Amino acid sequence: MTTPLIAFNKPYGVICQFSGDEQRPTLKHYIEAEGYYPAGRLDTDSEGLLLLTNDGRLQAKITEPKYKLPKTYWVQVEGAITESAILQLAKGVKLKEFTTEPANVFAIPTPENLWQRHPPIRERKFIPTSWLSITIKEGKNRQVRRMCAAVGFPCLRLVRVQIGQLNLFKQGLALGQWNYIETNML
Template identity: 70%
Template sequence: MSSIIALNKPFGVISQFSEHEKHPTLKNYVDLPGFYPAGRLDTDSEGLLLLTNDGKLQAKIADPKFKQAKTYWAQVEGIVTDEAISLLQKGIALKEFTTAPAKASVIPEPAKLWQRDPPIRERKSIPTSWISLTIKEGKNRQVRRMCAHVGFPCLRLVRVQIGNINVFDIQLPLGQWQYISATDVLK
């Protein structure tokens, strides 16, 4: 039977099940045979990762042609400007592609966000701020590259939502997983 699970992936965990010489893997958190990530979430990013045991469902979740929106909260170096937000909303010309326009806004520091282990590096002389970014593409390190391109490097990146599944709405603690409905993801 086809199933989907949502995992709140911690920082430093690589999005694969096979052993890795330097990082813990999904195997440390999900002990179910036949499940695979539906998309990627970089080792140095945290938050919502969907996994499934159905290849067709995996494609519908991960493939950009199905337009599953993904929302990220990025803690960036510096105080984000209106100009930077405007550029993100228009799309960014990166080296090998131009991103589609993103939904982008400055947000207050998220109160309900878990502590990262290890904490980000902070410099006393440089403030940080938070951006919410929603994209439908998901190219390699896209959000980090977009933020850096507009002059605000990411210090922390947390995926909070894929489709209609929000890590806070389903109250998913860091490092934990739960079954979710495919209809909730693919609405």
């Protein structure tokens, strides 16, 4: 039996599906393992750790909020982040159809171990940017981006760096690289 879990460092612009988009790259352009499918998603304009599995029960444990598997993102936002915005993000943010659960949020220095994004983010001469680490357990559609926008700091770049105990950098995965991992690593 094959290992039921793949860790993939998804580049910006890659669609989280194997089938069909002729205009943009999909998972099939990177991963050569039959019978695997994403356990959760990353938006096309998000980067970083994506897990794939060939086991439906394991997929549910990774994606279902009831299992509370934390996911950590490094987020570059437009503007100089305020303590007030960090506190709002941490306690939960009212979005259109729901209020987010509390999150673990703190400002971080610009990450030195991140790859260059292609294309690069837009730079505005007189508007600074800030970096945050945000850990959530929900993972609703575009949740982190929507949370940041709701507190007045639009997301410019979003990189998922950790799922459960599995850390992208400890895996040593270069951008676009994947490998099989053991399920106990989560």
